[in-house]
Amino acid sequence: MLNYIVEGIALYTLATLQAFKREQSLFVTRMPLPIKEAKELIFEVPYDKTVEIVEGYQAFESTSCYAGVEQRWVVISSQVTYQRECPTLSKHYLKDTEKEAKAFTKLMQQEFLCSKDAKRQLDKFAKRLK
Numbered sequence: 001m002l003n004y005i006v007e008g009i010a011l012y013t014l015a016t017l018q019a020f021k022r023e024q025s026l027f028v029t030r031m032p033l034p035i036k037e038a039k040e041l042i043f044e045v046p047y048d049k050t051v052e053i054v055e056g057y058q059a060f061e062s063t064s065c066y067a068g069v070e071q072r073w074v075v076i077s078s079q080v081t082y083q084r085e086c087p088t089l090s091k092h093y094l095k096d097t098e099k100e101a102k103a104f105t106k107l108m109q110q111e112f113l114c115s116k117d118a119k120r121q122l123d124k125f126a127k128r129l130k
Contacts, residue, residue, distance in 0.1 A: 002026060004027060005028070008030065018068065018069065041075060043093065056079070057077070058077055060075045061073070104125065
């Protein structure tokens with residue numbers, strides 16, 4: 001028999017995930033939306049690949065290796081919830097995009113001594129976006 005740990009969003013921390021990996025524990029929790037990958041997954045759900053689980057609710061399964069821990073993510077959604085949450089999620093998504101655009105503009109205004117320095121800074125910037 002499989003034993004799962006079921007907890008709220010507070011469980012989803014780097015330390016907890018790594019402890020679960022060491023102990024080979026199975027867990028179920030809600031995803032924190034500040035995690036960029038979770039946010040993107042919600043906005044980019046391929047609705048042609050969702051399945052209806054009960055009337056009015058669809059599910060989509062994805063995999064992730066967040067914090068070095070292989071995970072199976074399941075997005076469960078309903079049209080009612082989507083319409084209610086979409087303005088809030090859009091606002092947060094837009095805010096992140098604006099921050100990234102400002103940081104990129106700042107990077108573009110810097111002067112570099114050589115192309116290697118410019119490439120190094122661009123690579124650092126790109127890494128932060130992931």
